[in-house]
Amino acid sequence: MDARLGDTHVRFRQEVRAFLDRELTGDIREGARRQAGIAADPSVGVAWQKKLNAHGWGAPAWPKEYGGTGWDAAQRQIFDEECIRAGAPSVWVSGLQLLGPVVMRFGTSEQKAFFLPRILDSEHYWAQGFSEPGSGSDLASLQMPAVRDGDDYVVSGTKIWTSHAHWANWIFLLVRTEKTANKRDGITFMVTPADAPGITVQPIISMSGEHETNQVFFDNVRIPVRYRIGAEGQGWDIAKYLLEFERSGAYAALSQSYLDIARRNARIPDPVTGERLWDDPCFRRDYADAQLRVTAQSWTEKRVISALSSGKNAGDALASILKVRGTEAQQASFEVSVTSLGAFGMADQREALRPGSNTPPIGPEGALQPTARHLNGRAASIYGGSNEIQRNILFRFIADGRIP
Structure with a gap:
C-alpha cells in the first residue's frame, strides 16, 4: 500500500481548505461547535448541506450522473478529514449516505428521478426505521407486518431508536411481508412520508441531554406499493447493502x-x-x-x-x-x-x-x-x-x- 498523496490529491486538499475557509461562516461554525450528537441540528446541518450542494459538493460519494461529485475514495477521505479539522457540522447521513445508494442500485427509474434530487437538496430529510423493541442487532428478527391491500401495504407496529424522526419528513423502513422459516426471508424495504396518517413520534431523551432518538408508532398506515424499493422479500439483501455504508x-x-x-x-x-x-x-x-x-x-x-x-x-x-x-x-x-x-x-x-x-x-x-x-x-x-x-x-x- 502506498499511502502518499499524489500532486492531484495535494492540490485537492488545498482546494477544500480554501473552500472551508471561505464558506464556513460564523453562524454555521458556531452551530457545529454545539454539536454533541452524531449530526448537527437541522437548522445548521441543512444550511451547510445547501452550501455544499450549491458548490457541487453535496454528495461526495455519489456518481456524477446522479448529481454527485464523482470523487475517488482518496478525495472523499480528504474532504471528510478537512471538514472535521475546520469544525464543519456533520450532515445527517440517512438520505445522502444510506438511502441514496440504495435507490441508485435497487430503485426504479421513476424512484431515482423522484427521490435522489430531493435528497441532494435537502427537501427530503430522512429517518431510518429498522430497529424494533427486541429486534436491534438481531435485525432479521423484526416483526412489524406489512399486509398487501390492493395498491397499498397496511403497516402497524413500532420502530425504536429512530434517530431524527422528529425532524424527518420521510422514513425508510424494513417490514415483514411474509413469515418464513428463515427469518431473513420475507423482509421488504419501503419508504413513506413521515406525516402519513397513523404515524406518531414519541421522543427518547439520551443521558447526555439530546433529543436525538425516538420511538415511532404505526397504526394502520397505508404505504403505496410504488414506495416499495426492490422486490417484495428482497429487504434483507438491501439492508445488508445499506449497512456496508453505515458501518x-x-x-x-x-x-x-x-x-x-x-x-x-x-x-x-x-x-x-x-x-x-x-x-x-x-x-x-x-x-x-x-x-x-x-x-x-x-x-x-x-x-x-x-x-x-x-x-x-x-x-x-x-x-x-x-x-x-x-x-x-x-x-x-x-x-x-x-x-x-x-x-x-x-x-x-x-x-x-x-x-x-x-x-x-x-x-x-x-x-x-x-x-x-x-x-x-x-x-x-x-x-x-x-x-x-x-x-x-x-x-x-x-x-x-x-x-x-
Whole structure:
C-alpha cells in the first residue's frame, strides 16, 4: 500500500481548505461547535448541506450522473478529514449516505428521478426505521407486518431508536411481508412520508441531554406499493447493502480532534497548584493508549482507500473491522478528552449546547462538547449492528476461510 498523496490529491486538499475557509461562516461554525450528537441540528446541518450542494459538493460519494461529485475514495477521505479539522457540522447521513445508494442500485427509474434530487437538496430529510423493541442487532428478527391491500401495504407496529424522526419528513423502513422459516426471508424495504396518517413520534431523551432518538408508532398506515424499493422479500439483501455504508466511514479524524483537545487542556497549569495533568503518568498512559488506537484506525482507513482506489471492494469483513475498531477508538478519545477537563468535565453544559443559546460555556476552550460527546458516543458501539455482532460476522469469515 502506498499511502502518499499524489500532486492531484495535494492540490485537492488545498482546494477544500480554501473552500472551508471561505464558506464556513460564523453562524454555521458556531452551530457545529454545539454539536454533541452524531449530526448537527437541522437548522445548521441543512444550511451547510445547501452550501455544499450549491458548490457541487453535496454528495461526495455519489456518481456524477446522479448529481454527485464523482470523487475517488482518496478525495472523499480528504474532504471528510478537512471538514472535521475546520469544525464543519456533520450532515445527517440517512438520505445522502444510506438511502441514496440504495435507490441508485435497487430503485426504479421513476424512484431515482423522484427521490435522489430531493435528497441532494435537502427537501427530503430522512429517518431510518429498522430497529424494533427486541429486534436491534438481531435485525432479521423484526416483526412489524406489512399486509398487501390492493395498491397499498397496511403497516402497524413500532420502530425504536429512530434517530431524527422528529425532524424527518420521510422514513425508510424494513417490514415483514411474509413469515418464513428463515427469518431473513420475507423482509421488504419501503419508504413513506413521515406525516402519513397513523404515524406518531414519541421522543427518547439520551443521558447526555439530546433529543436525538425516538420511538415511532404505526397504526394502520397505508404505504403505496410504488414506495416499495426492490422486490417484495428482497429487504434483507438491501439492508445488508445499506449497512456496508453505515458501518464504514472515517472514524480516525474525529477521534484525533478530541485527542487534540485532550492534549491542549491537559497542558494548562492548575491555577492553584500550577501542576499539569499532562505530567501525570496515568493520564499519559490513557492518552497514549487512545492515540495508538486512533493511529491504527487511521492506517486501516488508508488501507480501505488504497483498496478502493485500485478497484477492489472493501467488503463486509472490512466494514465490520472499521465499525468495531473505529467506534472503540472514538470512545477512548472522547473519554480522554473528558478526563483532561478535570472538574470542568462534570459541568452540565446542556443549555449551552442548544442551538442559538446565549448561555456561555463553562471551563477552558474546548470544554463545551467532550462530556456530551462521551455520553452520546457510548451508543456508537451498539447502533448500526453492535460490536459483538460485528465480531460474530468476522468469526464466520474466519471459520469459512475467507479471512486467513
